[in-house]
Amino acid sequence: MHAGREGPLLPILHAVQAEFACVDEAAEKAIAKALNLTRAEVHGVVSFYHDFRAEPDPRPTVQICRAEACQARGVEALMPGAEAAAGDRVRLEAVYCLGLCSAGPAARVGDTLHARLDAETLATVIEQA
Amino acid sequence: MSITVRISDDALARACGADELATAFERAGASVERVSSWGMHWLEPLVEIDGIGWGPGTPDRVAEIMAGGAEDLCIGPIAQHPFIAGQQRLTFARAGRTRPLSIDDYAATGGWSGLERARRIGPQAIIEEVTQSGLRGRGGAGFPAGTKWRTVADAPGARKYVVCNADEGDSGTFADRMLIEGDPFQLIEGMAIAALAVGADRGFVYLRSEYPDAIRKLGAALELAAQLIAPFDIELRVGAGAYVCGEETSLLNSLEGKRGEVRAKPPLPAIEGLFGCPTLVNNVLTLAAVPHIVSEGGAELYAALGTGRSRGTMPIQLAGNIRHGGLYETAFGITLRELVCDIGGGTASGQAVKAVQVGGPLGAYIHPDQFDLPFDYEAYAGADALIGHGGVVVFDDTADMGEMARFAFEFCAAESCGKCTPCRIGAVRGAEVIERIRRGERAPGPIELAPQMHNTVKTARGLREQIALLEDLCEVMRDGSLCALGGFTPYPVLSALKHWPQDFAIRALEPSDEL
Incomplete structure (x- = not known):
């Protein structure tokens, strides 16, 4: 699928991350062999980007935008409540900008976006994740 | 005859409930057209019936809106709303008016005419017109686009690339996202014209992974337009959550499959860019402005707008704690006071404005005392501030x-x-x-x-x-x-x-x- 692509490493890593929810050591070795790179080179790339994880996390993930525009709309005050709602069941991740800056605070679950969140709606988003 | 209701399928409208609203209208017997967003974000999801707007719409108000009621939500004719009527939309001329993935809508509103003319006039004339328009890089640096295009065109090399920087990571900016989601063919046309001008046969769009809707739509648009731009070919690449990849050399490394580390310049990417070949790297908004500029008389019209060395229009993004947030495209020279206090209506919280950050996370915080600063690259640089990508983030007096x-x-x-x-x-x-x-x-x-x-x-x-x-x-x-x-x-x-x-x-x- 990626054969013949120019600079194919990033698309490959995205595909592996999507399929296995992580890019682990075994995957790094296999990719390195296929692309004629060292494992160190592949690991360097995997560890550089926020989107790739070394091990899978079975928990659902909720990304909450913590950038300036959402801060200006009060996201930081919602965080203690969000953490309480998440507990150990949901993984909360900070994301720097979902591009919904005029309607924050904003969150993303999978490919679904939520905007204009307040304490109550954010807790609902987290509980339903 | 059933009523036709137009509702945006922009990510922001969807995040505010546009899909549920569209379903409710369909259940009520209306036929729903999903169009791009007008950019009045405080009104999303905005409902449009025969040019009249209601917003923000909710499923429980559907019957009322269809009957022509719901006066508290009605804003009258959308195109005459002061927020829209006050703008000079060139790059966002189709916003709210077309279905994003309809190639017919695009062609019916003047699409592809820039590319057709570009094919007739040839590379030299294209570059001259882009230079003459005064267009500068909209990613933040404001480098004259014509000069960059000329450099790539003149650089020796059998293989050249056009790379669109769609790694819009700045907080408070969403114009790239709205353009890609709302009018993807315009970006594709702009890239095809650029490729013709510099002699590239391959292009990449580097789009950030935080924009799932834009990824889906641009992927679909590229497939639909592939024949129209052939033999030029564009591949969509998705970033991986690194802000620094918005920097052009870091972006090139990322495209090559490396760590997104910045390269020292020189060599300029225009001479030695992607895989060591001459590469034109431009922001989404720069490329999307090109079809208009290259159309008949477009360059002169563009150059006639603006102030000083900042020519044409800038899609400004009003964000943060602002009452009327959204996309406001206008000629350079507008002041922050007009943008924030008049057009934006002050803070959403109703408290006093304390600070405004212009240009994303790396832009200066501007004090209300400086609100007469005109929106202009040089004026901002003179005040130790940046225009950047045109994001304006408002903070109220609770900000620390x-x-x-x-x-x-x-x-x-x-x-x-x-x-x-x-x-x-x-x-x-x-x-x-x-x-x-x-x-x-x-x-x-x-x-x-x-x-x-x-x-x-x-x-x-x-x-x-x-x-x-x-x-x-x-x-x-x-x-x-x-x-x-x-x-x-x-x-x-x-x-x-x-x-x-x-x-x-x-x-x-x-x-x-x-x-």
């Missing part, structure tokens, strides 16, 4: 500017590519210094007291000395960093320190600590 300055360093530390020392280490040290200042700590810390640390100050530092340390650090980062991430982080920090010093020393002010 000392915390925002600390956050600027924290963000830089989190997103630094690690290649150059001023950025990699400076960002961490900067956050520490601000924390110390704000905690009221004046005594040297354990690391400074360690015997190995020969050059550290062993006596207590006054507030003034710590501020001087912070300013020194900012100077080193500004002058010594390889790219804008480290080089511009001092802008938000120093502007916050200059205008709101009281927000830095919140505790333990000693008599010697007078600022």
Whole structure:
């Protein structure tokens, strides 16, 4: 699928991350062999980007935008409540900008976006994740 | 005859419930057309029936809206709303008016005419017109687009590339996202014209992974348009969550499948870019402005707008704590007072405006006293500020500017590519210094007291000395960093320190600590 692509490493890593929810050591070795790179080179790339994880996390993930525009709309005050709602069941991740800056605070679950969140709606988003 | 209802399928409208609203209208017997967003975000999801708008719509008001009621939500004719009527939309001329993935809608509204004309007039004339229009790079640096195109066209090389930088990571910016989601063919047409001008046969769009809707739509649009732009070919590449990849050399490394580390310049990407070949790297908004410029008489019209050396229009993004947020495209020269107080209607919270950050996380915080500053690259540079990508983030008087300055360093530390020392280490040290200042700590810390640390100050530092340390650090980062991430982080920090010093020393002010 990626054969013949120019600079194919990033698309490959995205595909592996999507399929296995992580890019682990075994995957790094296999990719390195296929692309004629060292494992160190592949690991360097995997560890550089926020989107790739070394091990899978079975928990659902909720990304909450913590950038300036959402801060200006009060996201930081919602965080203690969000953490309480998440507990150990949901993984909360900070994301720097979902591009919904005029309607924050904003969150993303999978490919679904939520905007204009307040304490109550954010807790609902987290509980339903 | 059933009523036709137009509702946006822009990501922001969807995040505010546009899909549920569309379903409710369909259930009520209306036929729903999903169009691009007008850019009036406080009204999303906006409902349009025969040119009349209601917003924000909710499923429980569907029957009322269809009957022509719901007067509290009705804004009258959308195109005559002051927010829309006051704009000069060139890049966003189709916003709200067409279905994003309808190639017929695109062609019916003047689409592809720029590319057709470009094919007739040839590369030399295209570059001349882009130069004549005065178009400058909309990604932030404001480099003259014509000059860059000429450099790539003249660079020797059998293989050349056109790369669209769609890694719009700045907080407070969403114009790239709206353009790609709302009018993807315009970007594709702009890239095809650029490729013709510089002699490239292959293009890439590097789009950030935080924009799932834009990824889906651009992928679909590229398939639909493939025949129309052939033999030029565009591949969509998705980023992986690194802010620094918005920097052009870092983006090229990322496209090559490497760590997104910044490259030293020279060589310029125009000479040695992607895979060592001459590469034209332009922002989404730069490329999307091109079809208009290259159409008949477009360059002159574009050059006639604006002020000083900032020609044409800028899609400005009103964001943060603002009542009427959204996309406002207008000629350069507009003041922040007009943007924030008049058009934006002040803060969403109703409290006083304390600060405005223009140009994303690396842009300066601007005090209301400076609100007469015209929107112009040179005027902003003269005030130690940036236009950047045109994002305007408003803060009300509850904002803690000392915390925002600390956050600027924290963000830089989190997103630094690690290649150059001023950025990699400076960002961490900067956050520490601000924390110390704000905690009221004046005594040297354990690391400074360690015997190995020969050059550290062993006596207590006054507030003034710590501020001087912070300013020194900012100077080193500004002058010594390889790219804008480290080089511009001092802008938000120093502007916050200059205008709101009281927000830095919140505790333990000693008599010697007078600022």
